[in-house]
Amino acid sequence: MQKFKNKVVFITGGTNGMGFSTAQEFINNGAKVIITGRSQQTVDKAIDSLGANAVGIVSNAGKISDILELQNKIKAHTNKVDVLFVNAGYGKFGPIEAVTLSDFDEIFDMLVKGTFFTVQQLLPIMPKGSSIILNTTFLTEVGHSNMSVYTAAKAAVQSFIKTFASECTSKNIRVNGVSPGYIKTNIFNNTGMSTEQIQGTIEAVTPTLPFKRFGEPSEIAKTVLFLASEDASYIHGIEITVDGGLSRTK
Ligand SMILES: NC(=O)c1ccc[n+]([C@@H]2O[C@H](COP(=O)([O-])OP(=O)(O)OC[C@H]3O[C@@H](n4cnc5c(N)ncnc54)[C@H](OP(=O)(O)O)[C@@H]3O)[C@@H](O)[C@H]2O)c1
Structure with missing residues (x-):
């Protein structure tokens, strides 16, 4: 399949x-x-498994100076x-009571500023017919306790799907989102929770x-490939929820 x-x-x-x-x-x-990650070690490990058709760049999505260097590094x-x-x-x-200013800034810097300026940096090198997919979360559809800051940041990303789609129409670039439910990944490892809590x-x-x-992560991957493919050529400005029905069924 090519x-x-x-x-x-x-x-x-x-x-x-x-x-x-x-x-x-x-x-x-x-x-x-081309993939990114925050450390040379994790990037190298991933590139070893992905093989010759992958390259890696160390870049922190929460650090604006890294994002502003992305275009040059990609080139x-x-x-x-x-x-x-x-x-x-x-x-x-x-x-709410436990959220610190620094936690708030960390999440908004990475998810909101990070998403916005990554797209801004990449757009000049994306030809007509390209596709942008933003990763959101099913949580924007519900109202889960203890997740106020993360959900608000993802709601901003969700909003970018529509505004970016509107602006990118004239460039013939499609913009869509994938909204995952609970997916078996390492996400909890970054939350500060202990192994037992996870x-x-x-x-x-x-x-x-x-x-x-x-x-499974592959169930998200397949959705991203669909959105990026010619099969989705008339799909623009939407989000596909991949949560096994969690936010839609009782
Ligand atoms: N898992 C879920 O249930 C779930 C549900 C809804 C949405 N999501 C969203 O899905 C996306 C992917 O998460 P995942 O579940 O696949 O988690 P994961 O297994 O922990 O993978 C996260 C990836 O992002 C990288 N990363 C984290 N912070 C970064 C930063 N500041 N700059 C650059 N890279 C960074 C990590 O690489 P390094 O560690 O090498 O930096 C890793 O490659 C996230 O946006 C998450 O919010 C997850």
């Missing part, structure tokens, strides 16, 4: 989880992939990007899910 032959895909946060799985899926479909490998998946991220969860959360959440299982 649906993405001669295409270059840029994925923020591609060392793990959905970003890594999406990188694998694009490579399996003929693309060349060391390619002069164009056909697909941009803005995916890097995590949450810090806790009640295991406890997974055990408590699983029975509440419509299909009694977390989603």
Whole structure:
């Protein structure tokens, strides 16, 4: 399958989880992939597994100076990007009273500023017919305790789907979003929760899910590939929820 032959895909946060799985899926479909992560070690490890059609850039989505260097760093490998998946991220969860100013800034810097300026940096090297996909969350559809800051930041990303789509129409670039439910990734490792707390959360959440299982990263990857492909050529400004029905069924 060579649906993405001669295409270059840029994925923020591609060392793990959905970003890594999406990188694998694009490579399996003929693309060349550039991924980012916050450390040389995680980037190198991912590139070792992804193989010759992947390159990595160390870049922190929460650090504006890193984002402003992205275009130049990408140009060391390619002069164009056909697909941009803005995916890097995590949450810090806790009640309103426990949120610190620094937690708030960390999450908004990475998810809101990070998404906006990554797209701003990449747009000049995205040709007509390109595609942008933003990673949001099903949480924007519900109202989950302890997730106010993360959900608000993702709601801003959700809003970008429509405003960016509107602006990118004249460039013939499609913009869409993927909204994951509970997916089996390393996301909880960045939250400050202990291993026991993470295991406890997974055990408590699983029975509440419509299909009694977390989603697989590959189920997000396949949705991203669909949105980026010619099969989605008339899909623009929408978000596909991939949460096993969690936000839609009782
Ligand atoms: N898992 C879920 O249930 C779920 C549900 C809804 C939405 N999401 C969203 O899905 C996206 C991917 O998360 P995941 O679940 O796949 O988690 P994951 O397995 O922890 O992967 C996160 C990826 O993002 C990278 N990353 C994290 N912070 C970064 C930063 N500041 N700058 C650059 N890269 C960064 C990590 O790389 P390094 O560690 O190498 O930096 C890693 O490659 C996130 O935006 C998350 O909010 C997740």
